Amino acid sequence: MAKLHVSTTVNGEPLEFLCEPHDTMLDALRNQLALTGSKEGCASGDCGACSITLDDRLVCSCLMLAAEAEGHEIRTIEGMARGGRLHPLQEKFLEQAALQCGICTSGMLVASEALLAKNPDPSEEEVRFWLAGNLCRCTGYDKIVRAVLETATEMREAAQ
């Protein structure tokens, strides 16, 4: 079976990889590209642990074929900290202990960053609605939602 050759951009870096036609983007990230921050929870698009952005749009990498990355821009949790500095959301999740076991955390962070890029001033309801596809079995969500809301406030203030 011939492997497919894929040229794409991951976290701003152009790169190429080989994959099987049935490999998911999550398979390629974890197994070909050694980017293991994206997690496999359910493999059916219900849990959000594998969240990435495809051309700035939030998607589950388990529901995308690796071959579909051809010519598109992928961002993962590994691209969230810039120049050795954590993203404000990452700082806030640590400060507020908005995680326990950590399996959902990279997906939560990627999804939250996508929310704040689209809506810098979300209500609590909007945060909860946006993150409804990211399941967490530890925290009860409250600390996560508060961390996102506080980061949004601080990022708006910093932007002024």
Add this chain to the structure above:
Amino acid sequence: MTDIRYVAPQTLDEAIGAYAAAGSAARILAGGTDLLVQMRSGAVKPGLIVDIKKVRELTAVEEISGGGFRIGAAVPGAVLAEHPRFRQTWPGVLEAVNLIGSTQVQGRASAGGNLCNASPAGAIVTVQGPDGRRELKVEDVPAGPGRTNLKPGEILVSFTLPPRPPGSSDAYLRMIPRTEMDIAVVGCGVSLTLKDGVCTHARVGLGAVAPTALLVEPAAQALIGSRLDDTALTAAANACRAACRPIDDKRGTIAYRTQIAGVLLKRTTNIAAERAQGK
């Protein structure tokens, strides 16, 4: 998974050629939110995956003359939601599309892929296959759970939603046991036109109460000609209940689903009427 192939053609003709040549082993890939789950579970073992998202017509939302819209079959819900004018004209269709799954799923899943949840907008569906292009009413596409009336090799190209007269709007409500991200116990869509407070045109659709989505003509007839008063709404609700042929399952009994169908008809009609009057 042996001998699986992936192609992403640039044109519709190439896509149809590859899809038709591969026969029943081929699967169309739009958002992939069903297909990849089916492949993963082993329920589907495609010999060929035809990714249709490089074909521009299938991923475009276009306004057509007179104020209607043509929606490519692979347009994801999130893209439709971001369209600057679609929401004003067809709020109920957008509600129905945007109820499908999470933010992540909305980034990929398309109305085309979800046609079995078809809403009652009066949409025309364009399909194209080896024998050329044809148009179908949206309600004629599903044949039963997991089955459609498309011929071998045919690909769903787009939905066309017609221009609307003034005083028109629509709404969609869905009853689910959870607050979000669940499968409908009952879904109800109402599209209507009001003139001087009188309903001049109506279409009523119900989901999840029969093997396919239902277009309930007697319910529409009960609304047309009325001022949407209690008598008309009750008659339409009863018509909806009479049309139900639901299943019993963990989400709801036959009696419950039938009862809820009438309740949702009243609520959905009221929302559509408020929108039509610009409230």
